[in-house]
Structures are given as structure tokens and as C-alpha cells.
Amino acid sequence: MSEVIHKARAAKEAAAVLNRLTSAEKDNALLLMADALITQQEQILAANEEDLARGRELGTSASLLDRLKLTPARLKDISDAVKQIVELPDPVGDLLETYHRPNGLFIEKRRVPLGVIGIIYEARPNVTVDAATLCLKSGNSAVLRGGSAAISSNRSIIAVLREALSRSVIPADALQLIEDANRSSVDEMLELNGLLDVIIPRGGASLIQNVVQNATVPVIETGAGICHTYIDESGDYAMAEAIAVNAKAQRPSVCNSMETLLVHETFARKHLGAMAGKFREVHVELRGCDITKEIVPWANSATEEDYATEYNDYILNVKVVGNLDEALSHIQRYGTKHSECIVTETVNHAERFLQEVDAAAVYHNASTRFTDGFEFGFGAEIGISTQKLHARGPMGLPALTSTKYRVVGSGQIRS
Structure with a gap:
């Protein structure tokens, strides 16, 4: 036996x-x-x-x-x-x-x-x-x-x-x-x-x-955690920076850490350079799109494979998008239905994001790192379910x- x-x-x-x-x-x-x-x-x-x-x-x-x-x-x-x-x-x-x-x-x-x-x-x-x-x-x-x-x-x-x-x-x-x-x-x-x-x-x-x-x-x-944070045009910079750095660097080896940062182009032109500096201070490697590299010259290029990768490491993809729809499309393509966040002061954008994103946990103005049994008040968790039958989430x-x-x-x- x-x-x-x-x-x-x-x-x-x-x-x-x-x-x-x-x-x-x-x-x-x-x-x-x-x-x-x-x-x-x-x-x-x-x-x-x-x-x-x-x-x-x-x-x-x-x-x-x-x-x-x-x-x-x-x-x-x-x-x-x-x-x-x-x-x-x-x-x-x-x-x-x-x-x-x-x-x-x-x-x-x-x-x-x-x-x-x-x-x-x-x-x-x-x-x-x-x-x-x-x-x-x-x-x-x-x-x-x-x-x-x-x-x-x-x-x-x-x-x-x-x-x-x-x-x-x-x-x-x-x-x-x-x-x-x-x-x-x-x-x-x-x-x-x-x-x-x-x-x-x-x-x-x-x-x-x-x-x-x-x-x-x-x-x-x-599920694997390819989690995204989308910073909308109206996102508050101080809040967005705190949430994004926390979501990536507080403990990058866990499934609810952020792997891709999506940034509205208007916000990116104003603030992405400063935010990138904060990531550099905590030793996070950035891999970005062409606009990201234009704003942050030291960033490496991001590939299709990068966007589909759960790093569990000090590596972050950055993609500049034109609007909320483009962010939603990216999440739909690459997300793993785990945890997704929008940082915005625009109420109808937040409502659309919370309603339309298909994930076990969706956030408005809070780090994805909270997808956790203890943080949800359940005590320790057995896992984060990304399916829809029997159980979902922590x-x-x-x-x-x-x-x-x-x-x-x-x-x-x-x-």
C-alpha cells in the first residue's frame, strides 16, 4: 500500500x-x-x-x-x-x-x-x-x-x-x-x-x-495572483503612490501583491517619474511600455510574457493607458480573477470598475494586499479561491x- x-x-x-x-x-x-x-x-x-x-x-x-x-x-x-x-x-x-x-x-x-x-x-x-x-x-x-x-x-x-x-x-x-x-x-x-x-x-x-x-x-x-492597480486620471497622487508601493513592495512574494501598474496617461505625464523614484528606492525593477520608458528612461521594456507573469518578486510591469476602458481590457486579458484595484476620485469610474472587473476581490482606493483571511476577519485562510462555485475569495x-x-x-x- x-x-x-x-x-x-x-x-x-x-x-x-x-x-x-x-x-x-x-x-x-x-x-x-x-x-x-x-x-x-x-x-x-x-x-x-x-x-x-x-x-x-x-x-x-x-x-x-x-x-x-x-x-x-x-x-x-x-x-x-x-x-x-x-x-x-x-x-x-x-x-x-x-x-x-x-x-x-x-x-x-x-x-x-x-x-x-x-x-x-x-x-x-x-x-x-x-x-x-x-x-x-x-x-x-x-x-x-x-x-x-x-x-x-x-x-x-x-x-x-x-x-x-x-x-x-x-x-x-x-x-x-x-x-x-x-x-x-x-x-x-x-x-x-x-x-x-x-x-x-x-x-x-x-x-x-x-x-x-x-x-x-x-x-x-x-488562483495565481496577477493583480493590477489602475491609477485613474483623477487619482490623488499621495494616495496612489502609497497604495501602489504597498501593493508591490510590502511583501512581493505573496499572491495578492501587485504585478502590473496601469496608469492613465494624463496622470503618468505628471506623476509617474516621481512614483518610479519611490519604486527605485525600495529596489523594484520596472518593466514598461514605450510611454513608460519615455517618462522613466531607466525602466526596462515589458513584453507580452511579462504582463502574463506572476513574479512574486521585486519586479513590476507599468503600462500607460488612455482611459478606463483600456485599463479594463488589459485586466480582462491578463488578470487571474484574484484582486484588482482602482485609485480614483471619480465616483462613476470607481463604480464601473467595481461592477465590471471579474475578480474575487475588487478595490477602490485600497491596496490589493488586503485580500487575506485575517484582514477580512476570517482568521487564517486556507487559500484565495478564484473560482465561482462553492467558495470565492479568502x-x-x-x-x-x-x-x-x-x-x-x-x-x-x-x-
Whole structure:
């Protein structure tokens, strides 16, 4: 029996136990896990250093190493995030609607766990904790398959979390890590109908498309983040600069960071040179269109491939457009339905943008960096869904549930 099947079966058996636990019992387990991340941090940080050393040897970029790196402060933040999940309402059992039928049947619709959730993700070891705790809080078992870049960190984190679970009523088998780094382990997960109830991919475009195109297990698609900020002719310069620099440089390695800045030509002629200087100060490489290069001579040329690339790095495309329609067309062509922003003081332009842009989150005068479960008040998120079925946008606890109809009768039969 393969590792994938063995661990998925164990997770499925554990899910049956999870389904009957109380909110208090689940919360107690999560608190034990949060504390263990701190008390056992030395072994986690030592394992993380193994991953970082291996990444440096392989020439991994600075931005990806930053995504991979754990520190005592980051572990404290991760532990605190678990405690914040404890404070969130448990969605399981929520009564969504009730009604009586003319034949006397009484029908309730309630939230129930999805069951066993498979999560395939890449370099960030904090995702291991987010995924585990969100799944357990919502009554689901988790089968996690992280990237090879973080394998030492993930092994250590899962060992710590499972030990904490062993001191609770939640079976440790409710949390599984697939350690096989071969592509075949992913392919096997994609076809585990009957053991996995859903798969959620988190990572780059190639990983996500592989899962979406090849899975027979249902998939909740999280998307690559080619996010845009459009500065309209009436945009306030100070606001536009602050939003654009934040959206690109505050943490460029994440999916809600801006990859392309669209600028109305009138605004660009007045302000783009100064704004480019701000980007240069924070070490952002600019790749622009002909008008951009005319205004900012040190910018490199942007290609069609650049506009279709999620850099996750200190690189930014800049395109000068003639009007809102041109900006909307560019976003429609290159956007990934993640997060898009307009900076404008023109109300009808803002309304058009918010209405017409097809994305999980659309912003008026605010950075795209806010597309995040914590910032939306959901606690840690399982991912940002860019599809339209089941869940869209930051996926908190309710997105990890399904529904069940409970029907109570008094002997009714259908004629």
C-alpha cells in the first residue's frame, strides 16, 4: 500500500471521530497545538534551517527564501493565529434555514464538515499550520502535501502538531503529511475518490493547473495572483503612490501583491517619474511600455510574457493607458480573477470598475494586499479561491463546510 493511500485511509477514519466532537473539544486541541509550536520551536527552527541551507545551495531567490524562512517572531505570529482561530465561531452545525412543507415535513439546513481535505501547496511552511488548524476547527481531517523546498520544516511542524493532538480527543491521524516528494504522490492524490472529499491547491500557476486539469477528486481552485492597480486620471497622487508601493513592495512574494501598474496617461505625464523614484528606492525593477520608458528612461521594456507573469518578486510591469476602458481590457486579458484595484476620485469610474472587473476581490482606493483571511476577519485562510462555485475569495472556516438537510416527519409517504 502506498504512503498516500495509507495516510488517506487513516485520515478518513479519523474524520468520523471529528464529526462528533464539540466545539470546545476541538478548541482545546488547537490551543495545545498553538502552545506546542512555541515550546518545541527549537526543533522546528533547526529543521527550517536545513531547508534554507538547501535552498541557498540550489540558488533559490531571496524572495522565495523569505517565504520559506521561520523565525521565533514568525512562529509566535503563527501560534497567535491558531489562537485567533480558536476564538472564531465554529461553523459546524450552524442552522442556515428552516421551513415547513404543506405535507407537514419540517426541514432544516445545517453546515457539516466536508470530510477529508487534501491540500497541495508549495514553499511556505506557515501554510502547514494554517491548513491543519482550519481543517480541524471545521471538523475535517487534512492530508497535506507540501513542496520539497520545505520538507524538513513541514515534517517537524507536523510531528509537533500530532504530538499535541495525542494529548487531546482528536485522533492524531486526522492530520497527515505526505512526505514523498515525487510528482507521483501528487498524481495519486488527484485520483483518491472515496478517500479525499476535496482537493485545494495552493501555489503557482503550473501546480494549480495540473490539479485542476487532472484531478478526479473535486477541486476548489485557488488562483495565481496577477493583480493590477489602475491609477485613474483623477487619482490623488499621495494616495496612489502609497497604495501602489504597498501593493508591490510590502511583501512581493505573496499572491495578492501587485504585478502590473496601469496608469492613465494624463496622470503618468505628471506623476509617474516621481512614483518610479519611490519604486527605485525600495529596489523594484520596472518593466514598461514605450510611454513608460519615455517618462522613466531607466525602466526596462515589458513584453507580452511579462504582463502574463506572476513574479512574486521585486519586479513590476507599468503600462500607460488612455482611459478606463483600456485599463479594463488589459485586466480582462491578463488578470487571474484574484484582486484588482482602482485609485480614483471619480465616483462613476470607481463604480464601473467595481461592477465590471471579474475578480474575487475588487478595490477602490485600497491596496490589493488586503485580500487575506485575517484582514477580512476570517482568521487564517486556507487559500484565495478564484473560482465561482462553492467558495470565492479568502476561504475561512465556513468555506470548509458543506450542508446537510435534516428532514423530520410524522409518517409521511410520497404518493
